[in-house]
Amino acid sequence: MVSKFECRIMTTMAMISNKWKVLIVCQLRPGTMRFNELMRSLQGVSQKVLTSQLRELEDDGLVARKIYAEVPPRVEYSLTPLGQTLVPVLNSLEQWAQEHSDEIIDCHSRAEQKERKKARASAKLAAAQEAAAT
Amino acid sequence: MVSKFECRIMTTMAMISNKWKVLIVCQLRPGTMRFNELMRSLQGVSQKVLTSQLRELEDDGLVARKIYAEVPPRVEYSLTPLGQTLVPVLNSLEQWAQEHSDEIIDCHSRAEQKERKKARASAKLAAAQEAAAT
DNA sequence: TTTGATAGTTTCCAAACGGATACTATAGAA
DNA sequence: TTCTATAGTATCCGTTTGGAAACTATCAAA
Secondary structure: OOOHHHHHHHHHHHHHOOHHHHHHHHHHOOOOEEHHHHHHHOOOOOHHHHHHHHHHHHHOOOEEEEEEOOOOOEEEEEEOHHHHHOHHHHHHHHHHHHHOHHHHHHHHHHHHHHHHHHHHHHHHHHHHHHHHHO | OOOHHHHHHHHHHHHHOOHHHHHHHHHHOOOOEEHHHHHHHOOOOOHHHHHHHHHHHHHOOOEEEEEEOOOOOEEEEEEOHHHHHOHHHHHHHHHHHHHOHHHHHHHHHHHHHHHHHHHHHHHHHHHHHHHHHO
């Protein structure tokens, strides 16, 4: 069973759990940005993905989209008041990573060592099977 | 460019941004649980996915896995001290959803209305094209 | 008349993800 | 000797996701 508590966490996560969404919200903190401006600053996003993520953020009420009737088109994105309230939440995620960076790094290097060990073991096993087959 | 600030948020997100991971951590808050116990309480996970998510949580140092040399096997999962420190972070996610639940619901119903409007419009368009084709 | 800029949409394709199912090892119980 | 429970792996296969590239509309400038 999923409690209300867990359900609420998942609600929040669903709204921001995407690499680009987090970056978009971060970029928009200082103020409004145009589509291409965002795309350039988030180097690596494709147009399609940026559009879809922005639409989802808009549907979730975190980002506002203002279209100017000009040619060439001008569309400005900004955080809504609701989007602004998310900033402290992102801060708490950031702070956690900062406070525990040592442990996080340690764990990762240990996990990688284990990975290498396993890789060696399975390579050995494969070699043995190879030898047995001939 | 991705700043250190954004990078840290993404580190934290990478560790928990998965429906099942959040639920696993929540389930383990009170104490240790066995594999099947987890699977039953998280009804809906496949064995494969539960295993892979637990392995990743273990590699990230959030969950400890204790194997007892028994038959049938017994494996107990629990939060590590690092995993425990994540609980307040999850609380902040939960609190945000709770504090802004009204706005979140409003936005969603508005977005859905827009969706329905769009669907009607494209249905109309398709019908018009159909009519024009005959 | 062609070019350019902006903010998309559309299409195709490959990789990742997730679910369902079958299979494994092991020792004790029936 | 077969069955059972546990904690997984291994395999297949459909869905989702993301990237690349081409295409669109529009008006002004060259």
